[in-house]
Amino acid sequence: MFHIEDKVRHIVCPYCGCLCDDILVELTDGRISGVENACTLGAHKFLDDADNRLKGPIMRKGDQWVDISYEEAIAYAVQTLSEADRPLLYGWSGCVTETQAIGAHLAELIGGVVDSTTSVCHGPSILAIQEVGHPGCTLGQVKNRADTIIYWGSNPIEAHPRHLSRYTNYADAYFLHNAFRERKVIVFDVRKTATSEIASEFVQLEQGGDYHVLSALRAIVRGREDVVPDMVAGVPKSQLIRVAEMCKKAKFGALFFGVGVTMTGGKYKNIRNAIEFVDELNRHTKWTISPMRGHSNVYGSNEVFTWITGYPYAVDYARGIAFYNPGETTAVDILARKEADAALIMASDPGAHFPRTCCEHLAKIPTILFDPYPSATTHLCTVQIPCAVNGIDAAGTAYRMDGIPIRTRKFLETGYPTDTSLMHEIYEQIRERKEHV
């Protein structure tokens, strides 16, 4: 049998916020047959892709699922969204910015709320940044300079597997002679993790104790260790003093935090405290802090929504002008309060990742799901429309977790329409419909 083999390089992995752009993909007969450089998560994304796809649009009729055409699916979306009193447009983090931009304009056109997966991921980090700012940097800056790394409430070995090898512990550094030996990794977590195993210092704190530990560290760095009690949230004061000293001695320190800090009690206050800890350290030496963003282009959604609407997520256009108030205009709150009367879910899976009350409401209202794959939300939605996958059979802009914009590459022709073209079609049809009313 004759095989057509091909190798494509410099592919951008569309899995997580690391957005590794050095992936090599092998193609055999137009199918992905091999992947190099990717982590386990990314490799699965590429290798399993073809088997996972939903073949075409489907619609729930009673307790049955029927196949429908793209035209029927679009027509359903157009009618549902233009008639809704409080439509919710949620997801977006797997889309390219070109699609996200249409989403923001669509929300305005239909008087809806547009929110991205940010709200259940690093939304609290944004709230904290809006209170105190964000001393950050690009990941290459950390790679070339950092001698001290903190991972706080974050387990990159399982969630961002190449973060350590591309940007921190195992990466080549310009300013360190033997980067691997000279670097110290400090892990703060409530449980032992794969990452805490490789740390030079592991600080195990009580669940929900992040804020207290950060306050204590700030006080110690400010020279007020006298007020700090002997034990803070399960951590001995002596260890906190030792860690504070390590941080002050660093020539360049980088603190990375994960959803372990955004999702626990205190939420954005934890992050705010971490940022202010880093602010304080900058009076002694150089420190930066960065969120470990999950989805490949979740940061892109924040960027695009910001330049179009003024706000990074959770934007409510009910009154034609943008209003923002996480806790009120965020997807979980709107669904839990049963406000939404229609939903468009874009390349995300609230069925798997939202509280049950939200899922129950999604099952009750017309829910249009754009996703290449059957997911947990498939069972809850009314219509699912499969589209091309960003970074495989679609290209566009994605923003890495540190704000670096990278263009993903299209290397397969599958015939699936892109989400950009589908959203454009929906936008134009609704616009025409509104003009005729």
Added chain:
Amino acid sequence: MSELLIKNAYVIDPLQGIHGDIMDISIRDGRIVDKVSGSCEVIDAAGNLTLPGGIDSHTHVCGTKVNFGRYMSPEDMRAGRTPRRGAMYPTSGYTVPTTYGNSYRYSKMGYTTLLEGAMAPMEARHTHEEFAATPMQDMLANTLFDGNWSLFEAVGDKDIRQAAAVIGWTLAAVKGFGIKLTNPGGTEAWGFGEDLASIDEEVPNWDITPREIIDTTIRACELLHLPHSVHLHCNNLGMPGNYRTTLETLDIPGDMNPDRQTLYLTHVQFHSYGGNTWGDIKSEAEKISDSINNKPQVVIDMGQVMFGRTMTMTADGPMEFRLYTLHHNKWSNHDVELETGSGIIPVYYSRKSSVNSIMWAIGLELALLVKNPWQCMLTTDNPNGAPFVKYPEIIGLLMSNKYRSKELSQVHKLTTDRTSLGSIDRELSFEEIAVMTRAGQAKALGIINQGKGHFREDALADIAIYPVKPDQTDPSLQYEEVIGAFQQTLYTLKDGVVVSRDGEVITGVANRTFWSKANLPEDMDVLKSPRFVEKFSRFYSVDLENYLVQDEYVQRGVAMNTGVNS
């Protein structure tokens, strides 16, 4: 074919030497022509002031740090919110408005061309994405080289040709327009939390000084024949006593190229401080302007400060950290590997503050003491000194001594002693304002031949008609009318199309992006330099192949060809 005739226009076109003649302007297919047919559409300008479209030669409206200013400031977005109106999308924000907010407000003020002051090459795609969402103006991006390692190596080697090679390649790779140096060397020092105190202090870990970076870069820019000169944000921004650094910097280009502008110093207000501390800060605008008056090859912009709240944002990371330790408000910082830094903090400039009042006065002093308006552009370093919507007030202050005196009497009393503003009675004319807001910019940026800043035949028909009749108005007394006129055009035309009228944007347009394409001989191809390529692959966190900005991002790009002789 579309034709348009503007009749009875009171035209000031300094580049053509037209000083206020009542005349007609003919437009065909977006360009100025000699004549149009009798049946075309007609706009009666009725003797109102008609100028080429405004050009802002230094503003921050698109890209990573501008957007981060928005991102961290939902409180700012509560101001300036407008709903969709006709062709206008909704807008939000005052000091850092959304892209459409910026674009519409500039358009309403008659601006059709903007130069984004600072684009980190690695984040260029972001700037270009926002350019596409700033539709009413043609855009240019000054590209940051202040901490560029490859440039540093060339500076260390005293290899001007290699420096030019790096700059030429980078501008074409990221679709940038000109060279921006922000606190040269200082942003690299900030990589380890430090800054440089003078232009002769060595950059940590690099065997070079800011003086050498500036000198080499100017020579490389001249070698490349880039349309615009080096665009420099001097070291020591905002530090009392920094005027010495500024004077030393002004002396660097010397007579390097007497025929041509070789240096553009931006927001010089922030660099003209005497004294040693915030307590004894005073203006040294006289010394700075004396120096500029003797250097025809130098152009500056004001960086005027106006009172009220605003957002400071610059690639000058260490300066923003110092500002943070003073204001203790939010502080954001974003260093970009191998290239540059940046910082953002919100500020409030208060009349009650002696420092802020002195800053306010210094900007005006500069504009009034620099004799030749072609050497001083009107800016606020938007939004650093103030949001650009304050430009009309600045015009009022420059045109009316009466208004200036009135304002001066309401600021901190130390201002009179510590600045010379009270003793200056110069009042700028409409023509001088036209130079400082469009003609001078077109010349300084080198985009006259692209059809910007004038009404010569074949120029782009970018036109602003302001509701003021200069021959019937005395700006010295009627400054309020003048301010009102510059706040809102009767008509703004871009490419021959009326895009806004009486403050209302009436149609969307597609803008273009000017970028510099250096055609370099083979020996200047950096991709053939193993050192360049190896450094890229080892120390950047993206692949070289994914660094290059694809054509998708400059779909309406205009490449400006330059190059060196082989």
Added chain:
Amino acid sequence: MKIRINSGRTVIQGSHVDQKNSPEYFRETSTIRLNPVDMMEIGIDDGERIKARTDNLSIVLRALSDDSIKRGTGFLPLGPYANFLVGGNTHSTGMPDFKEADADIEATVDTITTVGELMQQLGGVPYRR
């Protein structure tokens, strides 16, 4: 027994996010890691099942002993099972208490519902193709 459930990404969960209806995803996201002493106290062995209850809702999970887990806590990979136990209150921040679900757990012999069945309990219609 009362425990506080923490959730997070695991490699197996993360490798199958595009295969939410696969046996691998089902098995991984419905498996809770507990401290071995706690498991002894409830009276179950590795691989046996527990019922976790918050408010008046309960869900059946497979239990796995893991001595890195502190007593009184459990780790459940993120997914529909973990979120079934989470309420919709975000404390007006937009973010639910994903990492702080307090549940009562007890031994059970009931079977574990699949992702599709779980969604059906929430009002959906399972899609099986």
Added chain:
Amino acid sequence: MQVTLTMKPRAKPFLPIEAEMINPMNFIGSQNLFVWEGNKKRRLEDIFTVRKEGNVNSPENIVVVLRGDTSRVKRVGEYMSSGTIIVEGDIGMHCGNFMRGGFIEIQGNADGWLGREMRGGSILCHGNAGDYCGSGYRGEKRGMRGGKIEVAGNAGDYLGEYLTGGEIHVHGNAGMFAGAEMRGGCLIIDGDARIPAANMAKGTCIIHGEIHEMLPTFEKIGEKDGMLVYHGDVANKGKGELIVKSKIT
């Protein structure tokens, strides 16, 4: 004059209503008033039965009474400067935002952001108040700046966040992070509180009940009237006062 607004039945009762025009001064004269239900603009009369009794003179003599299920009605009394609003049941979010004067009485519970960025006047809530009572807005550095909020029941999380002036008195318990980032004013909680006064800079926070998860960065200064006095938050250069009953858990 009394204006009584009674909610009508609605096809979609969960849709939020934005009704900042429910402000005593708007009931002088007979202009058309509009509210938003979801993304639809409605006449006030489409949502409420409106009954006016008595003569109109000045806003301070106007009493607006809200009746029925008003738990989804937001922004009532926003920018109010005089007069009285009485809510017989529960009220939705953002009641009394930016209020400058007058009086709002809520006989039931109030949802989040009660009295956000309030400048003056007073609010009395007989039931519970939601999260962010007397707080600021996202990114803004000042919360409530003047006036008084009294809550007879419990308050939610982030009570008095960025409190800058005025007084908040909660008779029941407070949730997490009461008085976080306080910069002035006085916050009194008769019941319990969890992680209070976090990162406070100035102002006074008094807690008569139990404190859960007290922060490690408050410095004990002494005792006053049987209460312990702490200064903080030492994590910053805070000069606030946290006064608590001796029992801390």
